[in-house]
Amino acid sequence: MEATAKFDFTATADDEMSFKRGTVLKVLSEDCDQNWYKAEQNGKEGLIPKNYITVKPHGWFHGKIRRAKAEELLNKQRLDGAFLIRESESTPGDFSLSVKYGSDVQHFKILRDGSGKYFLWVVKFNSLNQLVEYHRTSSVSRSQTILLRDMEEIQLQQSLCVQALFDFEPQEEGELGFRRGDIIQVLDNSHANWWKGMCSGQTGTFPRNYVTPVSHHM
Numbered sequence: 001m002e003a004t005a006k007f008d009f010t011a012t013a014d015d016e017m018s019f020k021r022g023t024v025l026k027v028l029s030e031d032c033d034q035n036w037y038k039a040e041q042n043g044k045e046g047l048i049p050k051n052y053i054t055v056k057p058h059g060w061f062h063g064k065i066r067r068a069k070a071e072e073l074l075n076k077q078r079l080d081g082a083f084l085i086r087e088s089e090s091t092p093g094d095f096s097l098s099v100k101y102g103s104d105v106q107h108f109k110i111l112r113d114g115s116g117k118y119f120l121w122v123v124k125f126n127s128l129n130q131l132v133e134y135h136r137t138s139s140v141s142r143s144q145t146i147l148l149r150d151m152e153e154i155q156l157q158q159s160l161c162v163q164a165l166f167d168f169e170p171q172e173e174g175e176l177g178f179r180r181g182d183i184i185q186v187l188d189n190s191h192a193n194w195w196k197g198m199c200s201g202q203t204g205t206f207p208r209n210y211v212t213p214v215s216h217h218m
Contacts, residue, residue: 001027001061002127003039003053017046026116026127027055028093038093043116055173059150059187059203060132062086070098071105073151081149083140085110085128095128101146108140160186162197162211176204184211 005023019025019041025048029038036047062070062084074082080101088094088109097108097120110118110131117124118131120140125131132148139145164182168175178184178199187203188196194205 001055001058002129003027003037003055005053007052009049009052011046013047015047017041017044017048019048019052024127025053027053029087040116043114058129058132059198060084061128067096067098067107070096070107074098074100074105077151079149081147082151083148084151085132097140099140099146099148101141101144106141106146160189161214162186163214164210165212166210168206168210170204174204176202176206178206183214 003025005019005021005025008021009017009019011018017039023041026040027037028040028045035050037050037053038045039048039053060083062073064087065073065084067086067089070084070086073084077100081099083097083099085095085097088096094112095110095118097110099106099108108120110120110128112118113124117126118128119125120131120135121142123134123138125134135148137147139147162184164178164180164184167179168177170177176184176197176199182199184197184199184206186195186197189208191208193208195208195211196203196205
């Protein structure tokens, strides 16, 4: 996951990493500590404070979910190319790409070279974000043509829209912030109190009682 530094940070311990405001960092692991991420910059790894950065959220990053759970989620999708990226179960710190194709789910290990670049085959990328964007138009498989497509996009025709009644500021990671009057695309309304939605290109969970269904005449 990519993150952008909001402030300068100067390391005060050997395992920390200094950076400048505006720097783009690669978040490698989110569970080191509740206040710190493990991140990488220019091939160097270290700990960075969470409150000094803004993580660029992506619906395709599912973190530490099991391979079986990834298959369960993707098997519910109707179209080939639906995908997610998860942290590898077998090699902590690495990532795996899971993609639906036909009646199966294929798993690809995302490789990294000595300078920290990510790749599946030959073309290398500075971040997972760049790798995903490239493989939307270039196959992830060498034996079939499989182009990545967002799970959320596939679900759009089945979902409903709601309008925000109040401003909502995220309190936890993974929550979706919005302003009063914003239109939110509902992606999952199976939970009684917290729904998952998309607003302004970002996805996350939000409280059900902050929104109202969009009337048809709008």
